[in-house]
Amino acid sequence: MHFSIYLNPQTRGPEEDVAIIDTTIEQALRATEAGVRGIALTEHHFSGYNTYGSNFLLAANLAPQVPAETMFLLACAVPPLHNPLRLAQECNLLDVLTKGRLIVAFAAGGSPVEYAGLGRDPSVRHEQMLHNLDVLERALAKQPSDPPYEWETAFEHGSLRTRIMPAAYTPGGPRFARATQNDEGVVWTARKGWYLFTARETADAMADRLALYTRTLAESGHDQASIDRLLDWSLVQKQVIIRDTDEEAMAFALERMEEMASHQRKNFSMTGDIKDAKHLKSVVGVSPQNPQEFLDKAMIVGSPDTVQKGLRSFADVGVRHMSLLFNFGFMTPAESGRSLDLFLAEVLPALDPR
Template sequence: MHFSAFLTTRSAGPESDRAVIEAMVEHATDAERLGFDAVFLPDHHFTGYAPPASDPMMFAAYLAAKLPRLHFGFSVQTIPLHHPVRFAERLNLIDQLTDGKVLVGTGSGTTPEEMIGLGVRYQDTKELSVSNLDVVERLWAKRPGDEPVEFDNGHYRGSVVSRIVPAPHSPDGPQLMSVAQRPSSTRRAAEQAQPAFIPAFTPPAIDDAKPMEHLRHYYAAYREALEAAGHSEERVARALEWTTHTYQHVHVADSDAQAEDEFQRLMEQYQGAIEREHVANKAAEAITGVELRPHPDARKPGYQGTWCLWGSPATVTEKLREVADLGIGNVLGGFLGGPLTPDRVELGRKSMRLFATEVMPKFREAAA
């Protein structure tokens, strides 16, 4: 099993942005030193949700020069916000700079504020995501001398005569990842032998506290489709190796009681950040003409059961055993979620160290 660190934390304002960026560099450095296999970066704008997330490819390129052992993942790239030509070019370049160690999660986005800020209608995001990915794949397949790749999806248009430069490092191009939830996304991931993100919820509810039921269902559907798609055993194994389940918040402490006390304190801080961002989200919804479900309360059992992993090393190991037994290849965890306070930094570092030294080896010993 692989283990990855999610580079997320919140900036409270312009005066905090630099400190958050520096903390994320240090966090990634700690991840490599402690034996994590990858770091994943989000793609977000305007809210203060991880300032480097405004350009995760640039941040990944910076980190790759410092941390060459790591894989670099994106969870996830918001496809409607990217011109498909620039997206294809930039992914090929980051694929070269990481020697092919890139994992590109793709999604249509969830936040109206980000869409209107970059000139995209929220109502068009799903259709635009599918169209943009189709264009990107056509661009990657194009060779010099082929007919021009022409496209016009109502928002982005162009005609590429030559080819995408640079070529990717990986023979099959940068490794894309889908969220294996909707049947169409699951089918796409399976047909293309992509690793997938396996969710532990079924929309519209994302906090019903029955995570393993959903996880088993979506993983079984993805794996069945992948194995039925006619790929070689090697390609199936490569896809399963990085198939990922995500915990937005991971907190490990010496005892269950200590972990519970610290974790609930951190969730209170996180909820405060969510409520501050809610004001801007509602303003964007009004401009866009949509009304979305509010973010679930992070202090409630439903959210915590779906998105969080906490306890002593023994308890966290036991909870993860169920995930490992399914066959999940990669666990992605956030250790610094919420506002970047001194308390958050201190507890996050200790939690990450305990996870790396007391939990991760249990699963690697089993593999050996």
């Protein structure tokens, strides 16, 4: 099993933003120097759930600072919030800047606060994600000699006369993934031959999800070498809290979940006038507003030995890559750094000897 560090630091207000971003960069550099093989960056806007907002910009900043073999995993980009041709251009440019060490995952997102801020309608997010991805792929495939590509989304339209610039570093274009929590999405992803990004489930449930993905890849004509390549960097994401004892870690986890749940309730109260806002009760499967379910499905909490056992349970069902979030629920640098230090010193060497 190998790991990436998942960076999604929350902020309470503008007075915290710069220091949080500085800490995020420092932890990314520390983790990759210690042997963590990838950096996962997400996209959120306006809600306080992600301080840096643009995963493309942060990845471009980090790319020349980390070890040359470090993978960058955008988990995720939200197509309905983007102009699809600018998104295609940014995928290609970041592929160049990372020398092909990039996988861009797509998801529908859904925070009404984010959709409202960018002038989008969250009620059509799933349909628009699939439509915008089709526009993006057609734009990436267009050659300068092809006829103009006339495109339209629910929010924009245009005519591509030449090509997407720059060309990607990776032959055939950047590598893509889909982030999904359901069987329909897993099947769609496998049929496309994309990487699978998923989260917030138990090891047993993840075994079933991974089996469906692998089986559908084979049924879709992928050979074993291609399947292995996809499985190597498909990911399962977890929030991880490590302390010297299980009791200390659990007490801190419950405190952080309450802080996060309070922040979510405050944000949710702002969305009553936004169409389809009700789904926010759980954006990604489970919510810290239901602490036990969140602990069971979204987190691995405990001493270094307990966390190691929790991660091994996923390795035992075939998960090869885990993306771990150490900074969750408005932690201070020292609080999140404690989990990261214990992981790097006591857990990582046991699970990824390289």
